Amino acid sequence: MSKLHLIATSAFGIEAVVGRELKHLGYEDQYIENSKVTFSGDEEAIAKTNLWLRTADRILLKMGEFQALTFDELFEKTKALPWHEWIPKNANFPVEGKSINSKLFSVPDCQAIVKKAVVEKLKEKYKIDWFEETGPTYKIEVALLKDMATLTIDTSGAGLHKRGYRKLVAHAPLKETLASAMLLVSRWKHDRVLIDPFCGSGTIPIEAALIAKNIAPGLKREFISEKWGNISPSIWNKVREEAQDLIVNDRELRISGSDIDDEVMSLARYHAKQAGVENDIHFQRLAAADIKSRYKYGFIICNPPYGERIGESKEVEKLYRQMGQVFKQFDTWSYYILTSHPEFEKLFGTRASKKRKLYNGKIQCNYYQFYGPPPPKEHRDQPVES
Structure with missing residues (x-):
């Protein structure tokens, strides 16, 4: 070669x-x-x-x-x-x-x-x-x-964010590639709890499940170069068979996604089924103010509303203040939040451990990273004693 x-x-x-x-x-x-x-x-x-x-x-x-x-x-x-x-x-x-x-x-x-x-x-x-x-x-x-x-x-054809599982689209969807980047930057691992309280059509939880199960993101789609005579079909067959063999199906995952919109929750469940991870994610209709967990350690990774449209800024600022209060109950968790709002940290009430400039489409955002303490190994998977 x-x-x-x-x-x-x-x-x-x-x-x-x-x-x-x-x-x-x-x-x-x-x-x-x-x-x-x-x-x-x-x-x-x-x-x-x-x-x-x-x-x-x-x-x-x-x-x-x-x-x-x-x-x-x-x-x-x-x-x-x-x-x-x-x-x-x-x-x-x-x-x-x-x-x-x-x-x-x-x-x-x-x-x-x-x-x-x-x-x-x-x-x-x-x-x-x-x-x-x-x-x-x-x-x-x-x-x-x-x-x-x-x-x-x-060599790709359609952009690599088109995994093949998202047939229907909610308003302003987060690209699969950006959702994966958010997860990989956070260093979240499959043995940790993950909550997305603004999951929309399910992109972050679904990408998390694909990562956790080691499912190649392009396994269910075709690429333009597959039709080229320059690359032998045996090469494509080999990499696909290897990817299939590398899938890990025996991991118990604690991934959940919630939103207040029934319609997008239905979309999220449909997309998870298309991706083959419907049994690995718990979806529920729930306001961000009502999220809870029985686990002492975990991750919140989310893409909340930005307030980009006229008339939404006051509502979004109220939401960010509310998030700051709600997330305080997760004081031993790490949370990662993507937003374009320039005053997010002030509204949230806590300064981020680190922030990173990212683009959601053409919108310049910051990815705010709040680091929680690492859990003791013996508590990594254990719920809080009641």
């Missing part, structure tokens, strides 16, 4: 989490930048990372990177890349683009030039003048940043 340069893209703020996941999979040779981690691997790495990465947005095959100050330079350097090694003569190869702080700022022009350059390269190699583009899709992207052009082919 050949050595490839690959890129795992991510939301801003969770690149280090993606890097940690890659190292866990065995990909140590990596370079972290804003919103992406570049790493080395082979054809199997394409299959393995698409299947296993919980926090990355997609996996790109890096074809080349160079400075491009003129359209001629973009054309010639793009044409010099080995497109024929990946793109067959019947391929559909659309080109997308983006440009930030670059002399070549017209994205449509950059896309057209890259498309023409790839066509000219393939004409030379395949000795044909017309490409019908009726075969498998190889989506090319030209990304220009400060006059540096990066040319990639997307």
Whole structure:
């Protein structure tokens, strides 16, 4: 298998989490930048990372990177890349683009030039003048940043947050990739209690159960590169069979999710069933003010309302004050809260142990981390004596 340069893209703020996941999979040779981690691997790495990465947005095959100050330079350097090694003569190869702080700022022009350059390269190699583009899709992207052009082919297709279990969508859903990042940043483990009092359609509890049972997040979906002739079906079969064998079904989990909306609770149960973890999560309709636990130690991880819409700020500020009072009863727990509200700590009444800037879609948020004491080993799974 050949050595490839690959890129795992991510939301801003969770690149280090993606890097940690890659190292866990065995990909140590990596370079972290804003919103992406570049790493080395082979054809199997394409299959393995698409299947296993919980926090990355997609996996790109890096074809080349160079400075491009003129359209001629973009054309010639793009044409010099080995497109024929990946793109067959019947391929559909659309080109997308983006440009930030670059002399070549017209994205449509950059896309057209890259498309023409790839066509000219393939004409030379395949000795044909017309490409019908009726075969498998190889989506090319030209990304220009400060006059540096990066040319990639997307191996994922639909974003990796689309696990396949969330068929229905509640209002303003939290992406699965961000929910997983929140869990992995918290260092929550399967032997600890977990409560999400604002669970909505269930994303955080479901992602927690998938992590706890070691279920690969991409196990129930397909990827665009599965249709490529470059990667043998035996590779995909191998990584899927390995992932299936690594599932842990005998763990007793204490994960619960609650919300005040009956409709989203119904969605949460449906999604958990689709994900195969309906028996591992306890969902109930419950106001955040009424949450309780018989366990002395545990985690609260949540994404409460932000008050972004007009007229909601007063209600949300009242909610945050209430959360501060309610969470005091969990004084030996750790809690992790994602919100965009700039005065959250003041309203909550406690300063966070640490906070981390994350983006929920286009909304800049802080992930507030409040560390509780580590439980003695003998009390880790024990309920409080009544």
